[in-house]
Amino acid sequence: MTAPYISPLAETLKLGVIQTSLDPEAAWVGNAKMSCCEEERAITEIRGYFAAFQQEQPRPDIIVLPELAVPTGFEAKLKTMANKMQSVVIAGLDYRAGTAPGEVHNEALLIVPKQWRGKKMGAKATTRRIGKTYPAPEEEKKLKTVACEFKRDPSVWLFDGGEVGTFGVMVCYDFLDLERIAMYRGKVQHLFILALNKDATSFRHVAEAVSRMVFCNVIICNCGHFGGSQVVCPYRHAERRIIFQHAGAGLATGQIITLPVSRLDLHQHQAYPLFKGEKEFKSLPPGYDFSEVLVQQLAKLG
Numbered sequence: 001m002t003a004p005y006i007s008p009l010a011e012t013l014k015l016g017v018i019q020t021s022l023d024p025e026a027a028w029v030g031n032a033k034m035s036c037c038e039e040e041r042a043i044t045e046i047r048g049y050f051a052a053f054q055q056e057q058p059r060p061d062i063i064v065l066p067e068l069a070v071p072t073g074f075e076a077k078l079k080t081m082a083n084k085m086q087s088v089v090i091a092g093l094d095y096r097a098g099t100a101p102g103e104v105h106n107e108a109l110l111i112v113p114k115q116w117r118g119k120k121m122g123a124k125a126t127t128r129r130i131g132k133t134y135p136a137p138e139e140e141k142k143l144k145t146v147a148c149e150f151k152r153d154p155s156v157w158l159f160d161g162g163e164v165g166t167f168g169v170m171v172c173y174d175f176l177d178l179e180r181i182a183m184y185r186g187k188v189q190h191l192f193i194l195a196l197n198k199d200a201t202s203f204r205h206v207a208e209a210v211s212r213m214v215f216c217n218v219i220i221c222n223c224g225h226f227g228g229s230q231v232v233c234p235y236r237h238a239e240r241r242i243i244f245q246h247a248g249a250g251l252a253t254g255q256i257i258t259l260p261v262s263r264l265d266l267h268q269h270q271a272y273p274l275f276k277g278e279k280e281f282k283s284l285p286p287g288y289d290f291s292e293v294l295v296q297q298l299a300k301l302g
Helices: 036-054 072-085 137-145 172-176 178-184 200-215 262-268
Strands: 012-019 062-064 088-092 103-105 107-112 126-131 158-160 166-171 190-195 217-222 229-232 242-246 253-260
Touching (some): 012 036, 012 217, 012 229, 012 242, 036 072, 036 253, 062 190, 072 088, 088 190, 107 166, 126 166, 172 178, 172 200, 190 200, 200 217, 217 253, 229 253, 242 253, 253 262
Parallel strands (some): 012 062, 062 088, 166 190, 190 217
Antiparallel strands (some): 012 253, 088 107, 107 126, 217 229, 229 242
């Protein structure tokens, strides 16, 4: 008889979501660089929400910001803020010039502070750049109008967060890549999506579907100009699944929320925790722990 599975993970993850109100039409005028006015406004909002989060005890384990939200010149200061907060920061950076003329990268920056969750992580903050693979059609079109070419980064990232679980990070349009989503199934407790997306409604629907299919927490941090940031968990009861949702255009917000970790991990390992006498989470999707080899059948009709 096998021993029952005991999760090595923490009970919860404390998450800070910062939805900045960057105006895309005003931010990039004539080139692929954020305007000075929008840079100043973005920095003011980011500083304000970090200052608010600083008052929390304990502080957030992870803080997320939207796609293209952070001016490139603010990167060093953001590392300092992550160290002071002792929080991992996942933030969308403004376009970065590539090696070839006119080439630009759209990246997320992951910052690991020197001290995190009471443990020393290193002598200084470390960073990882997570490049976007697929530009949105409108994004690619606008970049071409200013003689810029999007540089694709064909990588899929998987991060070991220790006690808070394993997670993936995607930048906006990559969230619709089915092959990428399938690669995360059975490997993560959280998926973070940094977005600057007009069609927030479609992303909300995709988030709920992916939460069920990958069976994890799905966090969408969207630009406040369009709204639509959302956090979804595959709870059994529908009223519990949307942990956080912020709708409405032109709104900046900062919110701290708590995500389940160890109990979700238990369910992923089929050691089903109960909530009010029932399984706490939805049933695992087909193929989560064992995939049948499906044979393609092609038949000619008539």
